[in-house]
Amino acid sequence: MYAIEVEGVCRVYQKYSDRHRFKTFKSALLSGSFFRSLRPDELVTALDDVTFNVSTGTTVGVIGENGSGKSTLLKLVAGISKPTAGRIAVHGKVSALIELGAGFHPEITGRENVFINGIMLGLTKKEIAAKFDDIVRFAELEPFIDAPVKTYSSGMYMRLGFSVAINVNPDILLIDEVLAVGDAAFVPKCLDRIDDFRRRQKTILFVSHDLSTVEKVCDRVIWLRGGRVMTIGEPKRVVDAYLQDVAAKQEKDFERLRQDAPVVPPAGEDRREDRWGKREIEITHVWLKSLGGQEKHVFSPDEGMEIEFEVAASSTMDDFVFGIGLFNSQGISCYGTNTNLEEYQAIALRGEGRVVFRIERLGLVNGTYYLDVAVHKRDGYPYDYHKNLYSFLVSSTLRDVGVSRPAHSWSFSPSIEIKLPGQGR
Amino acid sequence: MARLLNNLKELCKYRVLIQSLVVRELKARYRGTVLGFLWSFVNPLLLMIVYSVVFGFIIRPRDPAFDNNPIIYALYLFCGILPWTWFSSSAIESANVLMIQGNLIKKVLFPADILPVVVVTSNFINFLYALPILIAAKTAITLFVPKAPGFSLYVLQLPIVMLVQAILSLGFGFLLAALTVHFRDIKDILGNLLTFWFFATPIVYTRELAAHSPALRFALDLNPMTHVIGGYQSCFFYGELLHWRRLGVTLVFALLMFAAGAYVFDRLRDSYPEEV
Numbered sequence: 001m002y003a004i005e006v007e008g009v010c011r012v013y014q015k016y017s018d019r020h021r022f023k024t025f026k027s028a029l030l031s032g033s034f035f036r037s038l039r040p041d042e043l044v045t046a047l048d049d050v051t052f053n054v055s056t057g058t059t060v061g062v063i064g065e066n067g068s069g070k071s072t073l074l075k076l077v078a079g080i081s082k083p084t085a086g087r088i089a090v091h092g093k094v095s096a097l098i099e100l101g102a103g104f105h106p107e108i109t110g111r112e113n114v115f116i117n118g119i120m121l122g123l124t125k126k127e128i129a130a131k132f133d134d135i136v137r138f139a140e141l142e143p144f145i146d147a148p149v150k151t152y153s154s155g156m157y158m159r160l161g162f163s164v165a166i167n168v169n170p171d172i173l174l175i176d177e178v179l180a181v182g183d184a185a186f187v188p189k190c191l192d193r194i195d196d197f198r199r200r201q202k203t204i205l206f207v208s209h210d211l212s213t214v215e216k217v218c219d220r221v222i223w224l225r226g227g228r229v230m231t232i233g234e235p236k237r238v239v240d241a242y243l244q245d246v247a248a249k250q251e252k253d254f255e256r257l258r259q260d261a262p263v264v265p266p267a268g269e270d271r272r273e274d275r276w277g278k279r280e281i282e283i284t285h286v287w288l289k290s291l292g293g294q295e296k297h298v299f300s301p302d303e304g305m306e307i308e309f310e311v312a313a314s315s316t317m318d319d320f321v322f323g324i325g326l327f328n329s330q331g332i333s334c335y336g337t338n339t340n341l342e343e344y345q346a347i348a349l350r351g352e353g354r355v356v357f358r359i360e361r362l363g364l365v366n367g368t369y370y371l372d373v374a375v376h377k378r379d380g381y382p383y384d385y386h387k388n389l390y391s392f393l394v395s396s397t398l399r400d401v402g403v404s405r406p407a408h409s410w411s412f413s414p415s416i417e418i419k420l421p422g423q424g425r
Numbered sequence: 426m427a428r429l430l431n432n433l434k435e436l437c438k439y440r441v442l443i444q445s446l447v448v449r450e451l452k453a454r455y456r457g458t459v460l461g462f463l464w465s466f467v468n469p470l471l472l473m474i475v476y477s478v479v480f481g482f483i484i485r486p487r488d489p490a491f492d493n494n495p496i497i498y499a500l501y502l503f504c505g506i507l508p509w510t511w512f513s514s515s516a517i518e519s520a521n522v523l524m525i526q527g528n529l530i531k532k533v534l535f536p537a538d539i540l541p542v543v544v545v546t547s548n549f550i551n552f553l554y555a556l557p558i559l560i561a562a563k564t565a566i567t568l569f570v571p572k573a574p575g576f577s578l579y580v581l582q583l584p585i586v587m588l589v590q591a592i593l594s595l596g597f598g599f600l601l602a603a604l605t606v607h608f609r610d611i612k613d614i615l616g617n618l619l620t621f622w623f624f625a626t627p628i629v630y631t632r633e634l635a636a637h638s639p640a641l642r643f644a645l646d647l648n649p650m651t652h653v654i655g656g657y658q659s660c661f662f663y664g665e666l667l668h669w670r671r672l673g674v675t676l677v678f679a680l681l682m683f684a685a686g687a688y689v690f691d692r693l694r695d696s697y698p699e700e701v
Contacts, residue, residue, distance in 0.1 A: 013699060014696075014699065075698070078534050079534050080532070080533070080534050080535075080698055081695070081698045082695050094534070096533070096534060098532045098533070099528070099531075102528045102529060102531075102532035102533050103528070103529050103533055103535070105453055107452075107456045108449055108452055108456065112449065112452070115445065116445050116449055119441055119442050119445050120529075120533060120535060124441070125441070
């Protein structure tokens with residue numbers, strides 16, 4: 001039994017050109033093309049041949065970048081707008097949390113708004129009266145319920161909106177990124193309520209950018225890209241595929257940024273990114289690579305990395321030290337070392353050469369990192385010092401914090417019952 | 426046609442929602458003001474005073490029905506201005522209502538049809554609130570001014586006139602609401618159009634005043650509001666039977682207007698969520 005059936009659905013949006021928008025009523029009438037002139041000349045496809053089913057009682061997540069058609073999809077399922085082509089069937093009473101408190105009128109009290117909002121969502125006055133106390137208690141607004149809604153903070157507004165919508169007791173709940181605005185105490189409460197829904201075998205369609213929540217809450221996940229369904233399936237797998245895609249995109253962006261920014265910045269810039277030294281030994285090129293030797297700029301925390309650099313000396317040198325330093329975006333040094341500290345002894349460098357610094361496992365948390373690469377004398381006299389000239393990104397779903405991420409594991413005695421990550425619920 | 430009836434049925438289904446939105450509108454309108462609901466009375470009263478001074482005392486009314494008495498003229502004015510206010514406020518608010526309530530149309534599964542209905546209904550209620558003043562004023566004038574027209578049973582025809590006006594206002598409201606979404610110019614034109622329309626309707630003057638020119642008379646009679654306002658004047662001022670033929674034709678026109686408005690509104694319905 002399906003609660004939501006979506007079959008070959010397309011949604012085309014009309015993108016009016018400026019010329020068209022300012023065309024007046026009169027000219028439309030004169031040219032006798034009234035209804036036709038309302039038809040647009042430019043179209044934007046928000047959804048393109050989307051097909052999927054949601055079984056009754058399951059929770060399905062929808063993920064994707066901004067502009068991938070998630071909200072459009074939700075609006076179509078809610079019936080707020082109609083598909084351009086294709087068929088949508090929804091079996092059961094729908095409540096859409098697309099914008100909380102969308103129907104509130106600022107001048108009247110919270111109490112009156114709850115009633116009107118409830119009626120808009122399809123409740124009768126009697127039903128609202130019966131649930132009224134629950135609604136207000138859940139929103140934690142008992143002292144303010146008789147104040148005009150315009151005096152509410154945005155958090156209070158949102159809580160009341162969520163509370164009304166969730167108390168409509170729908171068969172199908174559509175949620176669009178609305179939990180993003182709640183505070184630390186309210187969001188878990190909302191998630192509890194959503195869990196409660198799941199237990200009562202209700203159907204939920206859940207749009208979110210919060211991938212860890214999606215992974216936790218959903219039975220299946222749909223990944224949309226550019227209005228098309230990329231994958232539907234088991235949450236962990238789809239989220240990973242999506243993350244890989246995002247990482248690939250970030251990689252491309254980084255590549256472009258690197259090409260845009262000259263390796264040698266103009267002199268006199270601030271010292272955050274700089275290069276100095278007389279270049280008796282010059283660092284001519286630096287690559288960041290995966291352990292497989294592929295050039296790369298987005299890494300996962302447990303991945304390894306190779307920093308490879310090319311040096312060239314104008315004459316034979318016998319006093320040189322190679323060094324690297326890793327800094328996070330706050331400028332805190334995460335790690336720094338050089339060949340001298342590790343007791344390598346320089347003998348001779350003639351002409352050109354290559355140096356590879358291999359890190360077996362990065363062990364860093366999410367964030368952007370900057371890299372110093374230098375070659376200098378044992379006493380610190382710089383030949384060529386590249387300060388923060390190179391950067392890379394560490395990206396993962398984990399939210400751990402700190403300067404570094406040591407390799408670690410957890411273990412528990414049998415008296416502690418705990419679920420391992422990725423084992424579902 | 427079948428679709429139109431179906432939409433009408435839908436509207437009936439939403440009557441509780443319409444009712445609570447009207448109540449909200451009325452409550453919100455004067456919330457935060459000192460006089461509150463009294464404004465529904467004070468506004469038309471002030472308007473009537475202004476018009477009475479200008480047209481009653483400065484430009485002396487010539488019609489024999491007024492007996493050269495500005496006070497009787499004021500009563501005549503009042504009969505026309507109250508329903509006109511209902512009509513013009515409905516039109517102006519209808520033109521804006523889809524944009525103002527855009528959030529509802531975009532974010533909630535909400536039948537857009539009921540918004541113009543709420544506008545016309547809440548303005549109708551405001552009109553009803555003003556009726557007691559009209560009756561009080563008429564009572565006072567009847568008692569103290571000689572030759573003033575008295576009460577008659579013809580007042581009971583009032584609901585018929587109101588029904589015709591309601592249908593006309595709804596039709597016009599639907600049309601304006603739908604078109605303004607696509608042609609924002611209408612908002613700006615409408616104010617001027619309504620001022621013109623006001624003076625093209627026998628409110629500050631009488632229809633008989635135009636009797637000398639058949640062309641002018643014909644033009645006045647083409648205006649449906651002439652007969653609607655005339656109906657109110659028959660009930661309240663002249664105390665006579667309605668002009669059945671004229672009002673009947675107006676009713677037919679109002680129904681056509683309603684059908685046209687509902688048709689255009691329905692035709693453009695799917696564009697509202699993107700355009701408002």
